[in-house]
Amino acid sequence: MAEKILEVKNLRTTFQTLAGEVKAVRGTSFYVESGESLGIVGESGCGKSVTMLSILHLLDENARAEADAINFVGQDISRITTKEMRKLNGYKIGMIFQDPMTSLNPVFSIEQQICDPLMRHLKLNRPQARKKALEMLETVGIPSPESRLKQYPHELSGGLRQRVMIAIAMCCNPRLLIADEPTTALDVTVQAQILDLMKQMKEEYDTAVVLISHDLGVISSLCSRVIVMYGGVIVEEGLIDDLFYETGHPYTAGLLRSIPRGDGEKLVPIDGTPPDLLNPPKGCPFAARCSHAMKLCREAMPPKYPMNEHHYSCCWLHHPSVIAKRGEAKLI
Amino acid sequence: MSKLCIDAKDLKIHFPLKSGMFQKKRVLKAVDGVSFSIEAGSTMGLVGESGCGKTTVGRSLLRLYEIQEGGQIIFDGADISRFTDQQMMPYRKRMQMIFQDPYTSLDPRKTVAGIVSEPLLAMNIMKGKDAQDRVREMVELVGLKADHLSRYPHEFSGGQRQRIGIARALVANPEFIVCDEPISALDVSIQAQVINILEELQDKFGFTYLFISHDLSMVRHISHQVGVMYLGNLIEYAEVDELYENMVHPYTKCLMSAVPAADPVQNRERQRIILQGDVPSPIDPPSGCPFRTRCKYCMDICAEKKPELVRVNEKHMVACHLAGK
Known part of the structure; x- marks a missing residue:
């Protein structure tokens, strides 16, 4: 069995705002095995990005993240200081953000931005770092890397910038790469290039990847295991095939049905809007939009019901007494 | 054959660029000779990468740009491409637009009632009580409630705002609506809601849509015909199933295969x-075929001659020297 390089236990993140306390993440637990690619899917505001930012200690000052434990390669990083965290970020953990324009620093050249982590973490000197930076740019498929090193982010196209981001994230050979919507700002053809590159880098460096996306297509082309988040909690987790073909949660089923399949059938949208996390519902967060909802769903949060070894769903429909009364839930 | 709502012929939109005193004048050829037609009551999808000119085509059909370089736009039998603003007035009522970003396309200082009634008042279609009733009817039609009318845009979610945008576009009962990426700013579960509203309203009132999007699977779902654009040119144009099943142009093939399927086995x-x-940059596009610099079938002729849009069969046109060979 593969080693668990990241294990998060009961993560809770809240934001203090003028309107009150926003409970963005309400107790998520999951793990990442070495070399695997895990997808996190959900709508905007479901807490998928905040989960990862909490783990990395990158939240704003008005946020508070608490967890029972966050184990990263044998070290509990849930309570370490920001200073200690900086030794890990960009070294053992690489990150790629959504918008490559705002996540690269506009006043530093590409060379400086790639060399910085190399010199800081790997203690290379400038010429060594430069040599390594050139290699990295070549690996991520940037044409004429020599001249690109001297350029600034605004001189590159969106696809090239995202390649530079990947080069920076991968240059210290991290154990874990976190990619937060890496292709959302890009065109489909460029998206295909970047996804292909990420797949190739993952195999080459044997890095575990956490891919955060709202696009089930992107997730299914890269990930082997998927977590579905809704309203700040994980509602379903499973291997990619189980999730798509043996769907266990009505929300996942709703997401799958609202994507056109190309057969001209009418789309089935999920009615309503996501819950307000200022006052999250007491029971299942999806109950208000769920066509299977029962009285129980609004009263109590459903526990995890295992579907198989790697697959579980948080939905009362899988409770033995509900199954006895209603039969096995047919979601797809 | 039913009547044509929009017939664009060899449409060209060029934007002049700033240049120095002694420099050669340069132009950005945003749209460089695009021809297509949309039948009344049907939906045409327009796809392509960002910067290929699809939004410019949509806006120019509504005459939001001056058509100076050439080409004709025939709207319901009348050539509107050289009309003055005065002459355009009666046609303005008959065409509308739904914008991409529901956060910036609604006036934050107006209530929903004010936003939705604006087209009626501005174009002198209705006034007073009639207008109020019409606005209420429209707002309910797109799935909002009458008590939302007195609220302001910031009180709504993205999907609800897009519904307000749709209500505003449809309130004057237009015939032709340009939907410029109406769903790309929305979440997946909300996208389907908006698409269903657009489809229901088309069934009910027979609207004609130009649906601009980069989401190829949604375009397949909603459109009757689809045009593929690349660098200001329409390179392939066909009925929807014909295009998705028998695509001819190498660029269309690349574009389609780049879309990840939401199905692990298929992937x-x-x-x-x-x-x-x-x-490539549209300021200095390659000679001949615009796609030749990235095309793996590139031949000598591709650099010399720009391929014309030729008919492959009655439902399908393509601009490629390889077509039919």
Whole structure:
């Protein structure tokens, strides 16, 4: 069995705002095995990005993240200081953000931005770092890397910038790469290039990847295991095939049905809007939009019901007494 | 054959660029000779990468740009491409637009009632009580409630705002609506809601849509015909199933294979063609075929002559020297 390089236990993140306390993440637990690619899917505001930012200690000052434990390669990083965290970020953990324009620093050249982590973490000197930076740019498929090193982010196209981001994230050979919507700002053809590159880098460096996306297509082309988040909690987790073909949660089923399949059938949208996390519902967060909802769903949060070894769903429909009364839930 | 709502012929939109005193004048050829037609009551999808000119085509059909370089736009039998603003007035009522970003396309200082009634008042279609009733009817039609009318845009979610945008576009009962990426700013579960509203309203009132999007699977779902644009040119144009099943142009093939399927088995089985490099600049496009710099079938003729849009069969046109060979 593969080693668990990241294990998060009961993560809770809240934001203090003028309107009150926003409970963005309400107790998520999951793990990442070495070399695997895990997808996190959900709508905007479901807490998928905040989960990862909490783990990395990158939240704003008005946020508070608490967890029972966050184990990263044998070290509990849930309570370490920001200073200690900086030794890990960009070294053992690489990150790629959504918008490559705002996540690269506009006043530093590409060379400086790639060399910085190399010199800081790997203690290379400038010429060594430069040599390594050139290699990295070549690996991520940037044409004429020599001249690109001297350029600034605004001189590159969106696809090239995202390649530079990947080069920076991968240059210290991290154990874990976190990619937060890496292709959302890009065109489909460029998206295909970047996804292909990420797949190739993952195999080459044997890095575990956490891919955060709202696009089930992107997730299914890269990930082997998927977590579905809704309203700040994980509602379903499973291997990619189980999730798509043996769907266990009505929300996942709703997401799958609202994507056109190309057969001209009418789309089935999920009615309503996501819950307000200022006052999250007491029971299942999806109950208000769920066509299977029962009285129980609004009263109590459903526990995890295992579907198989790697697959579980948080939905009362899988409770033995509900199954006895209603039969096995047919979601797809 | 039913009547044509929009017939664009060899449409060209060029934007002049700032240049120095002694420099040659340069132009950005945003749209460079695009021809297509949309039948009344049907939906045409327009797809392509960002910067290929699809939004410019949509806006120019509504005459939001002056058509100076050439080409004709025939709207319901009348050539509106050279009309003055005065002459355009009666036609303005008959065409509308739904914008991409529901956060910036609604006036934050107006209530929903004010936003939705604006087209009626501005174009002198209705006034007073009639207008109020019409606005209420429209707002309910797109799935909002009458008590939302006195609220302001910031009180709504993205999907609800897009519904307000749709209500505003449809309130004056237009015939032709340009939907410029109406769903790309929305979440997946909300996208389907908006698409269903657009489809229901088309069934009910017979609207004609130009649906601009980069989401190829949604375009397949909603459109009757689809045009593919690349660098200001329409390179392939066909009925929807014909295009998605028998695509001819190498660029269309690359574009389609780049879309990840939301189906793991399909994804594993499929052979993907990954297009290398970026789109060339429209300021200095390649000679001949615009796609030749990235095309793996590029021949000598591609650099010399720009391929014309030729008919492959009655439902399908393509601009490629390889077509029919």
